[in-house]
Amino acid sequence: MSWRFVELPPQDGYHMVTSFVAVADYVSKGGKNTLLLFSVKEPFVNVGVHQEVWLEVDLDFTKAHNIPVVRRDLGGGTVVITQGEHDYFIVIKANEAPRDPVRLYSTYLTPIVNVLRDYGLNASLRDQDIVVNGKKISGNGAMNYENAVVIAGNILMELDVDLMSKCIKVPSVKFRDKMAKDMRDWLTSLKDELGYVPPREELNKKIKQAFERDLGIKFEDSQLTPEEIETWEKLAEDKRREEWVYYKDNRHPDLRTERCVKISSAVALCHLDYKARKLIRLTVKFVEGKLEEVSISGDFFVMSPKGFVEYLEDYLRGSRPEEINERIEKAFEEKKPVIFGFTKEDLKNAFNEVLKKPEVQEVI
Incomplete structure (x- = not known):
């Protein structure tokens, strides 16, 4: 050859x-x-x-x-x-x-x-x-x-x-x-x-x-x-182009925190680093009991499909805490991503850790 x-x-x-x-x-x-x-x-x-x-x-x-x-x-x-x-x-x-x-x-x-x-x-x-x-x-x-x-x-x-x-x-x-x-x-x-x-x-x-x-x-x-x-x-x-270099940052301009903070009685921002095979970095915003926005970043590799992480972020928006695992399961079943670095169970565990944070508990 x-x-x-x-x-x-x-x-x-x-x-x-x-x-x-x-x-x-x-x-x-x-x-x-x-x-x-x-x-x-x-x-x-x-x-x-x-x-x-x-x-x-x-x-x-x-x-x-x-x-x-x-x-x-x-x-x-x-x-x-x-x-x-x-x-x-x-x-x-x-x-x-x-x-x-x-x-x-x-x-x-x-x-x-x-x-x-x-x-x-x-x-x-x-x-x-x-x-x-x-x-x-x-x-x-x-x-x-x-x-x-x-x-x-x-x-x-x-x-x-x-x-x-x-x-x-x-x-x-x-x-x-x-x-x-x-x-x-x-x-x-x-x-x-x-x-x-x-x-x-x-x-x-x-x-x-x-x-x-x-x-x-x-x-x-x-x-x-x-x-x-x-x-x-x-x-x-x-x-x-800066639009590309800061693409992920600009996608979530309001999710800038490296800790968990309660913004008001109804709003919490929370960041969590979760070590699976690779690092998953979750930054979430909960408003009135729902996941309003999430950034999923880290040093993992998504072989296919292209844009899966962005799709998953969008798909999870509006979830109530009890719906997050179900939506993750459904997204993985429908898109069948090939990922090196974490599994859907790792991602569920990372979200479960976020949900246990006192700042998040107080608004959900």
Whole structure:
């Protein structure tokens, strides 16, 4: 089976997060499966499609240092992308990809695991991440795009924990120091493990060989088509719009709280972080005993259908507390979402935790 192998020069954040969408459009229309490799020109904060920027990013710091905030089309958490990582994008025809996310990641990330093992590292796949001796060295996410599936990931070559920790929103300086320490405890890089940073050309060669060997494919060295480049430029320009970057924030402009507060005898605002396999962040507004509005955000991945989270938020509006679980059940039954990170039972449990809050109890 023949695939395209495409290497590109370093890109800015807007072009990085749209490259795989342009390629997915090509693959979806019958083009060859493609492995795309490149890195970033300058640091940027990369926010997951299901996250609210105000909850995740220290905007005072990023604006003061001209660090762009870029929302991608993939789920997952907020990450700070620097020149110290090497990025890959695997774009395949949907009918060739396992529907189950666990099998999908296992199939297409095994070559990356084996590249790291080729360097003598004790690498293994843990969920959608790759770890070395338990420390994360590669983060990955997946999405469906029409008739194509995309897996986007990176290999951490060198860490800038100081910059990374300053871009993420935290409640205090003390907490930031703890977060930086935690990052050093659970992240690693090729430099940390090997004592040096391998040349990118060497890494690309090893990745190419591993994919050919492990997937039984043959690469042809290629470039993006003129149509892909045209699509790519349009997509990158679209991602610069604040309407997109702050899409999730602007969808719920009145739900800005990180705690539970009783606004009046009839109104309560409440925020809850619920740890399932991934993090679910619920912010709710109850008015006169009904759920008037809800934001469901977090670092989970919704493979399909597109827009399921927004559909669910709208579907739950107007629910009485005793109706919430039933509506969640019905939405999952009708839409049959493929989600990596939480189940419908996790979501029910998260809402049940919110309903137990004293501030909410007093208005329902």
